[in-house]
Amino acid sequence: MSTLAADVREEFGRLARALGVLTEREDQEIELPSDPQLLSFQVAASLELDAPAKQALQVIRSTSARLRQLATVLGPVADDAERRAAVRERARGNGRGGRHPEIERTT
Numbered sequence: 001m002s003t004l005a006a007d008v009r010e011e012f013g014r015l016a017r018a019l020g021v022l023t024e025r026e027d028q029e030i031e032l033p034s035d036p037q038l039l040s041f042q043v044a045a046s047l048e049l050d051a052p053a054k055q056a057l058q059v060i061r062s063t064s065a066r067l068r069q070l071a072t073v074l075g076p077v078a079d080d081a082e083r084r085a086a087v088r089e090r091a092r093g094n095g096r097g098g099r100h101p102e103i104e105r106t107t
Contacts, residue, residue, distance in 0.1 A: 004067040005036040011074035012043050018081035022088055040066040047073070 009032055020026040030046075033039050044057040044066065060066040 007071045008067050011078050014078040018085040021085035037063045
């Protein structure tokens with residue numbers, strides 16, 4: 001379970017950093033609990049999901065199962081947020097010259 005908790009912590013950290021760039025709150029750090037059960041509930045509560053999806057996560061009795069589900073959800077969400085944050089960072093430099101990087105299209 002500690003590996004799952006570490007994966008969730010890492011993926012949530014990626015998501016939080018990218019969202020910090022997108023909201024211009026890069027200096028704010030989120031503290032996550034070390035206890036896997038508390039971690040899983042805090043991360044599940046922090047995600048912007050529709051009510052049924054959030055409730056489905058929170059009613060899972062097994063901490064390991066909840067962490068597995070969170071790890072599955074967080075990877076793609078963090079990837080998308082990082083792509084959007086990279087675009088935002090590039091946009092901040094608009095009009096200042098420099099090379100024109102390739103920006104991936106998301107579908």
